[in-house]
Amino acid sequence: MMFTYYLRKTLRDKAYIFWSLAFPILLMTCFSVTFMGPAKGEVDFKPVKSTMIRIDSGESAFADEFEGVLKNLADAEEVRKSSMGYDHAVIELIETASQEEAEKKILDKELEVLFLVNGKEETISVKVGDGANMTTLMVARSITESYRRNYTIMKDAAMTAPDKIEAVMESITNSVSVMKPKSTYLGDNENSANVYLWYFYSTIVMGMFFNVTAGINTVFDIQGNLSGYGMRTSVSPKKKSKILLSAFLARYVLSCAITFFALTVMNRFFDVPLGNRFPHIILFVLLGNLFAMSLGCVIGLFTKGDENQRDNKATALVMISVFLSGEMIVQLPGLLEKYCPIVNRINPATIMNFAFFRLVNYPTLSGFWMNMIKISLATGVFMAVSIMKLRREKYAAL
Structure with missing residues (x-):
């Protein structure tokens, strides 16, 4: 009876339902719209209409080689022979006589990307239309960053091994990643994670951590000095331990159900892989919510x-932990591992994210179990401290 009561009470808590269920799914929807093409490695984008204009006079190896890279990317056969994984050209080169003509074509939507190359200063500026989509931006950024990063290598090759220029150019072309899964180092034993899928995994962890407010609400339900309902509970003839257990279990069961639902949505609707270790995923969810x-x-x-103030403090703590785990800047755990590794060792969101990542992607489970042990020990300490505090609570008057 009490279990059902607390279950209904929690379901009526709109803030809890929003942060634990609605917000993570809304966030995953945004990630899907923005990233899921790249995450799934789809290559069904159309070649981006591009052109190159030299803004300096005279010959320039920097500009000449960049033009060569663009021509390779516009050649479907060259792209197919490369290791990029696309079966069509990445860009479509449009002939333009001047910068003014190119900018007019951008306004008229006849052109999507304009590369302005200064061979003398060895710089590349990019202009795109106001309505440029994500693919266009990724193409422009990937091409320019890849070329800038590798041009120094190309110059060294030209001086020391001219016969290797072609191989270096091919390497630059192959490094252009438009719609392929992008990986980043996360500080996890020199392993990398798919950037886009990592956002989904960390969102699940974030949703579980928002259930911290359920623990706060449980305390307020039985503490006579914190709320009117807690006062009535304290003077109730029913055993306090039974009320506490019912309040805690009702919220715990609901929290786990919400996480399982979010995982199902992530897997079925957003096609994010979960692997086939379902018993371990169940353990992960149960322990994470606990x-x-x-x-x-x-x-x-x-x-x-x-109660609201304590909920806000807990939410702020969760947001800091989630931020440090790479939910917003996916490279952050890798940077912390390099400059301040202790943060990754003690931050619970990072520990849970790595546990989930290892569970889905690693052939062995040693790293997963190590992270689960850390979370289990912390959970045991928190539970013991809470029980001792509640057992010692005495009220002079209510």
């Missing part, structure tokens, strides 16, 4: 303010 709620109990017991 950790979040136990942390919430500690915050609810040891911080000051009313």
